Amino acid sequence: MTNRRVEQTHPQSGLKLLALPAALWRTGAYFAPSHYLRRQSWHNRASLPAPSPSLGGVAAVLADELVLAGFKLTRNPPTVDAWERISAEVADALISFEHEGWLENPASYHRAPVVPNDATVTPVQRWESLGMRWQQLRWTSGWEPVVGQPGAQRWSSYERNHRASAWMLRYPDDKPRHWAVLVHGTEQGRLLVDQIVFRARRLHYELGCNVLMPLLPLHASRRAPDALGTGFPTLDVMDNIHGLAQSAYDVRCALAWVAEQEPSSVSLTGLSLGGYTAALVAGLEEPLGAVVGLVPAVDFPEVFRRQTPHLMRYSEAFAALHEASRRLHSVVSPLSFTPQTPSER
Incomplete structure (x- = not known):
């Protein structure tokens, strides 16, 4: 057995x-x-x-x-011990989430963003010689799971993840400009790749936009150096929920910082995981100038089910875990919210 x-x-x-x-x-x-x-x-x-x-x-x-x-x-799929831990955390989380009222009112799971009070901006010198005025905006992410929640201590132990970051192209004048906030996909967050994917050079130098590209949790510099045991998205249900919640919070804090710069307008665009994040933010934030989801994920439990080996996918134990995961993910699902930004934008 x-x-x-x-x-x-x-x-x-x-x-x-x-x-x-x-x-x-x-x-x-x-x-x-x-x-x-x-x-x-x-x-x-x-x-x-x-x-x-x-x-x-x-x-x-x-x-x-x-x-x-x-x-x-x-x-590789989680080990037997890891699956047992994940299943136990999910069972405990269902009880806790129901008690807190988060399943009935998913918006109550999310905390209001704040303008970062320790934000720093530094030039990315390796790009200056190529004529690209890239800067890095960094601040402390104030998001952590509620103490005592399943998986909270583990998520908080990812020390490098506490420091939020964003790549930025900004004109040095004080002229009100459109800010294009661009959110990368899974395993991205690298400036060399993301600026090409999002055509940041054209947005900035040809269209006159300021560009901000936030870094999602557990990506690039926010991931543990050895990358062992960490990754997002992940089959580890509570880590995945915490990652999605922190993604939305960090992007919303970045938007709050942008609002302080007196923009003429703001758009939010995301790719894949970033598209999911943008859609979730659209359900939590006041209306934006535009929200664009590029090949967004919309249902992570179903994505994970499709990627699970057949021997596991059709077992009773996995079916029960999948259903519980689906209920828990409802608190961070864009489908649980009505977007504040009108669809014509």
Whole structure:
């Protein structure tokens, strides 16, 4: 019995071998006529314009699928002991979240953002020689899980995660300008890549925008140097919920800082995990100039279920854990909130 349990939690060789072919297959399936028509009907019901198929759309979907394939290749499922810990934390969290009223009123789980009072701005010197005026905005993230909540002590132990950060391109004049706040995806947060993905140079130098790119929790400099035991998004349910909650809080604090700079307008754009974060923020913040979600995740429990090995996915124990995870994730799900920003923006 023990061997069987271990076998179910270790990576299946077939899962890794098929990761890349499966990513290509799912990308193609996404644009198949039947899938496209189904998405179009969803957009119509929501009174939203349905995006037409394009090479850019194919590239974006493929990039997202390749990231998921990369997880299969580089990350192993939790061990038996880890699964037992996760299950116990989830069971305790369900009781606690119900008692606190967070499941009934997800907004009450989120605390109000504040303007960082210890924010510092320093030039990124390695880019100055290339004519790019990148700066780094840093401040202390004031978000921590409620003391005593399942997984709270572990999340608070990620010391490098306490320091929030954002890359910034800002004009030196005091002229009111549009601020484009851009939120990266999973395993991103690196200036070299993110400025290309979001076309930051064009936004700043051609369109005259100030650019701010916040760094999400447990990414890049906010991740432990050895990266052991940490990562986000993650199958570790409470870490994932805490990561999403802190992501929304840190981005909202960044928006509060931007508001102090007297912008002419502010937009929020996110890619993948960043798109999820942007959508969540849109449900918590006052209306923004625009909110754009690029290939956003919308349901992490379902994403995790799809990426779980078949031997585990259809077990009764995993089904129970999935349902409990789905309920807990409702407090950090964009689908639990009505966006404050009008859809036409």
